[in-house]
Amino acid sequence: MRSGSHFLFLFLDGVGIGARNPEVNPFFSVKLSNFERIFGGIPSTEMQTTGDTEAFVEPSDALLGIEGLPQSGTGQTALFTGVNAAELIGMHFGPYPHSQIRPLLEEKNIFRVLKELGADVYFANAFPRQFFEYIESGHRKLSATTMSCMMSGVLLCNADSLRAAEGLSADITAERWSTELGYSDVVPLSAFEAGKRLRNISGKHDFTMFEYFLTDKAGHDMNKELAETVLTNFDQLLGGVVDGGLDKTTLLISSDHGNVEDISVKTHTLNPSLTAVAGEHAGYFKGRLASICDVTPRIVELFKEHLI
Numbered sequence: 001m002r003s004g005s006h007f008l009f010l011f012l013d014g015v016g017i018g019a020r021n022p023e024v025n026p027f028f029s030v031k032l033s034n035f036e037r038i039f040g041g042i043p044s045t046e047m048q049t050t051g052d053t054e055a056f057v058e059p060s061d062a063l064l065g066i067e068g069l070p071q072s073g074t075g076q077t078a079l080f081t082g083v084n085a086a087e088l089i090g091m092h093f094g095p096y097p098h099s100q101i102r103p104l105l106e107e108k109n110i111f112r113v114l115k116e117l118g119a120d121v122y123f124a125n126a127f128p129r130q131f132f133e134y135i136e137s138g139h140r141k142l143s144a145t146t147m148s149c150m151m152s153g154v155l156l157c158n159a160d161s162l163r164a165a166e167g168l169s170a171d172i173t174a175e176r177w178s179t180e181l182g183y184s185d186v187v188p189l190s191a192f193e194a195g196k197r198l199r200n201i202s203g204k205h206d207f208t209m210f211e212y213f214l215t216d217k218a219g220h221d222m223n224k225e226l227a228e229t230v231l232t233n234f235d236q237l238l239g240g241v242v243d244g245g246l247d248k249t250t251l252l253i254s255s256d257h258g259n260v261e262d263i264s265v266k267t268h269t270l271n272p273s274l275t276a277v278a279g280e281h282a283g284y285f286k287g288r289l290a291s292i293c294d295v296t297p298r299i300v301e302l303f304k305e306h307l308i
Contacts, residue, residue, distance in 0.1 A: 016258020195240020
């Protein structure tokens with residue numbers, strides 16, 4: 001990247017802006033000191049926007065004019081392409097991308113578009129051998145992120161990447177790798193150290209994405225304790241990412257739909273998605289992220305105008 005800048009996209013699955021009610025919204029039952037410090041507060045339905053032009057949270061519409069609850073397949077496709085995938089097929093669909101929108105995802109996903117602009121793109125999630133065996137066996141039920149990478153020739157990180165500190169576990173700390181996945185040589189990290197690793201990874205690439213799916217899982221499980229743990233780990237990850245300042249890095253956090261912000265229901269919610277931006281070019285996004293369809297086009301515009 002000629003500008004020397006870097007872009008870090010943290011995709012949080014199933015995170016909306018909900019009521020300021022600690023009984024149902026874990027954002028208000030646990031202390032998220034890093035998020036609050038960086039973005040000027042915790043957003044709620046009562047106060048959806050926080051911060052200033054240098055670091056802020058804004059709501060992004062995930063309903064996209066389609067009746068029903070938003071779903072991951074269409075929501076993630078909209079988020080990563082800028083096209084209203086739910087409108088194209090006339091419904092919200094998930095958890096995986098519908099067959100009719102896969103060509104859209106292949107052609108316009110953010111990895112492919114930025115690669116075609118000449119950017120060095122990277123997906124930081126590391127996958128164990130079980131995942132690659134699943135792919136090799138012919139299974140194709142994949143999230144929009146992994147599907148986008150495979151469609152765009154972006155190599156997926158593996159256990160070697162994790163060992164070499166070039167990848168990050170989907171659970172942030174990698175605790176499951178030694179206890180459940182059979183990798184006795186993988187040493188867990190604190191969430192803060194994982195954040196510092198992710199910042200280091202992003203400093204080697206023009207565009208880096210990390211996906212955190214446990215937020216959505218905690219919401220579906222209606223498990224307040226798990227939700228608080230998941231959000232606390234993410235908050236500590238944020239602390240590591242911004243440790244020492246963002247300098248030439250732009251950090252963007254966004255989601256595909258609401259869920260974990262209301263653990264009183266098992267389903268997704270009608271709440272707006274949480275979108276937050278901080279760092280070098282945060283001001284470029286202020287007031288320009290009204291829906292999840294706005295995220296990728298704004299990133300692409302930024303790269304065209306300032307970063308490539």
